[in-house]
Amino acid sequence: MRLRLVKQGTSFDFFSRWKLWLGISGLLMVVAMVSFFLQGLNYGIDFRGGTTIRTESTQPIDVAQYRAAMEALQLGDITITEVFDPTFPEDQNVAMVRIQAQEGQESVTADVIQRVEAALRAVVPDIKFVSVESVGPKVSGELITTAIIAVILAIGAVLVYIWLRFEWQFALGAVAALVHDVVLTIGIFSELQIKFDLAIIAALLTIVGYSLNDTVVVFDRVRENLRKYKKRPLAEVLNISINETLSRTVMTSVTTLLALIALFVLGGDVIRGFVFAMIWGVIVGTYSSVFVASAILLYLGVKRDWSKPTDTTGNQFANVDA
Structure with a gap:
């Protein structure tokens, strides 16, 4: 059957x-x-320009805490989102930190990345930067x-x-x-x-x-x-x-x-x-x-032209039972 x-x-x-x-x-x-x-x-970062930082830590993500730590850096528009995934273990807490493209720069400099890492590490000591991706405005x-x-x-x-x-x-x-x-x-x-x-x-x-x-x-x-x-x-x-x-x-x-x-x-x-x-x-x-x-x-509507031979190309599998 x-x-x-x-x-x-x-x-x-x-x-x-x-x-x-x-x-x-x-x-x-x-x-x-x-x-x-x-x-x-x-x-996303591909079209807006700027830098995306993927972070990991064993502590639960507190977006407000992350944002407060980075406010003093004055980097402009910053977006922080927690990444939820059922495949993550309980102690793996992942966040995406997006920083807008800085005026006159193709990407956020290494010095700025270090300052961001230091600011976040002050509130989350075990934080790690898993990846950093940058795309310039041009x-x-x-x-x-x-x-x-x-x-x-x-x-x-x-x-x-x-x-x-x-x-x-x-x-x-x-x-x-x-x-x-x-x-x-x-x-x-x-x-x-x-x-x-x-x-x-x-x-x-x-x-x-x-x-x-x-x-x-x-x-x-x-x-x-x-x-x-x-x-x-x-x-x-x-x-x-x-x-x-x-x-x-x-x-x-x-x-x-x-x-x-x-x-x-x-x-x-x-x-x-x-x-x-x-x-x-x-x-x-x-x-x-x-x-x-x-x-x-x-x-x-469509004009019916009977002068052409029947063409079944593409139909050989159309009647396959589902």
Whole structure:
């Protein structure tokens, strides 16, 4: 007896309320953009410039005590956060101390680091500086520009690929889904004020690839079924295609999420932001492949060209049981 996540021969109607789903997606994107423009992102050291110090001690972290010890140094904006991780032993107390980039300097000098260490050691004698990372303001500005260009080029390359692989209506649907995924991911980071650094940019690019893979599998089956069911309405063909690939979609998403959740719980704080972005991206990417990309295709319509032979490339695993 085989376990099935989706029973065989499903016939869900995904497009009975497709305008509602598009409206919900549009509203969520507006909320994400409003949050971005009002709150902004909690940029990590990669994008803000400055120095991040990771400390460890056997004494419990007292943020107010740490801050009071460093006030006399007059280093400007200082952020102190305690790092919680279930994998840490009871006597391992970790904190992240972030110091803003100093005017006229690319990074905090070694002399300043020694002064910070001395100030903190006065209140926590056994404190250790595990790592010190510095990024200058000029470099951080270049990283922001490079990151934006990377995401835009990735989405642009997808547009060209889908346009050549399918028709322009498919391309616009796929790109709309990718923009939807990226905007909602940036929005959740803005709303929750989770640290946004270069690892999150890597997650965004990975999400683009994951969402595109889901969308291409669905679109391949749609194109095949458009030739198979020549007289059926487009909405019905889309429903048939999504139901036929639903088993594969659910199996891929669930197995990916199982691995990501394990990493989120046990992987430690260093990769937690990246893993959170991936978990969120898998969820919204799966959603957008059905309720955004396909709904846009339904709205735009598609010309049925029967002169081309049926191409099943990318569909050989679409019927895998989940």
